[in-house]
Amino acid sequence: MQVRALKCFGEAPGGGNPALVIEGDSLDEAARRAFAQARNTTCVFLDGEVVDFYYPHMRSPLCLHATLAVAHALFARHPEAPVLAVTTAMRGQRLELRRDGADYFVRLQPQEVPQPPLASGLLERLLAAPCFVPVSPPHVASVGSPKLLVELPDAAVLHGLRPGLDAITAWGKELGVNGIYAWCRLPDGSYEGRNFNHLDPKLEDSATGVAAGALTALLGHGLTLRQGHAASQPCLIRTRMEDGAILVGGRAEAAAIVVA
Numbered sequence: 001m002q003v004r005a006l007k008c009f010g011e012a013p014g015g016g017n018p019a020l021v022i023e024g025d026s027l028d029e030a031a032r033r034a035f036a037q038a039r040n041t042t043c044v045f046l047d048g049e050v051v052d053f054y055y056p057h058m059r060s061p062l063c064l065h066a067t068l069a070v071a072h073a074l075f076a077r078h079p080e081a082p083v084l085a086v087t088t089a090m091r092g093q094r095l096e097l098r099r100d101g102a103d104y105f106v107r108l109q110p111q112e113v114p115q116p117p118l119a120s121g122l123l124e125r126l127l128a129a130p131c132f133v134p135v136s137p138p139h140v141a142s143v144g145s146p147k148l149l150v151e152l153p154d155a156a157v158l159h160g161l162r163p164g165l166d167a168i169t170a171w172g173k174e175l176g177v178n179g180i181y182a183w184c185r186l187p188d189g190s191y192e193g194r195n196f197n198h199l200d201p202k203l204e205d206s207a208t209g210v211a212a213g214a215l216t217a218l219l220g221h222g223l224t225l226r227q228g229h230a231a232s233q234p235c236l237i238r239t240r241m242e243d244g245a246i247l248v249g250g251r252a253e254a255a256a257i258v259v260a
Contacts, residue, residue, distance in 0.1 A: 001025045006069040009207035009250040011226070011234040016251060017207040019069040021046055033059060042066050045089075046073070052089035057198065061090040062144040064106055064209025064248055071097040071104040072252040093144055098247070103238065105249030106209070108143040110217040115140055116148075116175040123150060126171060126180060127163045135184075140177055143213035143246055147181040147195075148172075155192055158184050159229055163196050172197065181211040183225075190224040191215070207235035213248045216241065 002023045010016025020036075020043045027035060027045070036043040036054035044066035045052040051070055053063040067086070074084050074097065084097040096107035124132045127150070135151040152158045161182060172179050179197025186192055193215070195208040206228035216223055222240035240247050 004069070004073055005255045006072055006252055007255040008065040008068040008072075008252045009209070009227075009235040009237050010253070011228070011236040013251070013253065014255075015234060016253070016255075017065045017205070017228075017233065017235055018042065018255060019044060019063075019066040021066075021069050021073050023047075029059065044070055046070055046086075047089075049086050050089050051086045051095070056203070057200075059090070060145075062088055062093065062210055064213070065207050067095055067097070067106050067209070068104045068250065068252040071099065071106070072254075075099050075104070088144075091144070098249075100249070102251055102253075103249050104252045105247040107242070108213055108246050108248065109244070110213075110246060111142040111144065111146075113140050113142045113146045116177060122171075125164065126168050127161055127182070129161065129163075139218055141214035141218045143210055143217060143248070145178045145210040145214075146176065147179060147208075147211045147214045148177050149211075149215055149218055150180055150182045152182055152184045154184055155186060155229075158182055158192060158194060161194065161196075162201075165196060165199050165201060168196050169199055178210075181208065181214065183211075183215060186226070190226060192226045192229070194227065194230060204230050206231040206233035207237055207250070209237060209248045209250075212237040212239050213246045215239075216246050216248070222247075 004021040007016035037056045043054045053060040098105045138150045183193035195205040212225045216239040225237040228235040
């Protein structure tokens, strides 16, 4: 079994969201879950052209920072290839991989998803924010993992959120939505966001590529998205639109992560 450690979506060299790429394993699903949990790191098992994603707490249909890690590994083998592709294990979603200098991109298609009812006071309860009023109408969007996108007035409000994670998880499971992505516009024209879909606040994502793709689908244009303030792990995600598709990307580089 071969294990590679990488960091992805880093704002600067040496930074980013860690992921392990595992090849040549003979582990079943339960053992893969245990592997990711024991290392407390996002893991992607690469079987030929099939990718199987595991967070420490759950198996996932899609994880874009781990997909960037896979892209780094595959392009190292095929440096002349303009495009590579993999397929997700859980849903059979085809992911097209590209490289642009030090950045890697995943090409995705926006997905039509139902809009769940949002009762009066629901966001106040889920975000634990009394009298909260979103800047724009909340909307569920998806490029493979539906997110409820909620716009906040500024970064100070975003950083101050201490939401009800149990309530968000329960609401999301009931309606098939993978958590809340709270976001705001920054004065320089970029964006910042936080992803809430873990029960443990210590596991908050430092970069959520699927949310960046969903936000791009909602806004209808490419963007520069910052994340990771809460985890003290600054990340930068870049997106662009191309012939109706969405490309989500950023840095990916080998990392010295201790693997037990």
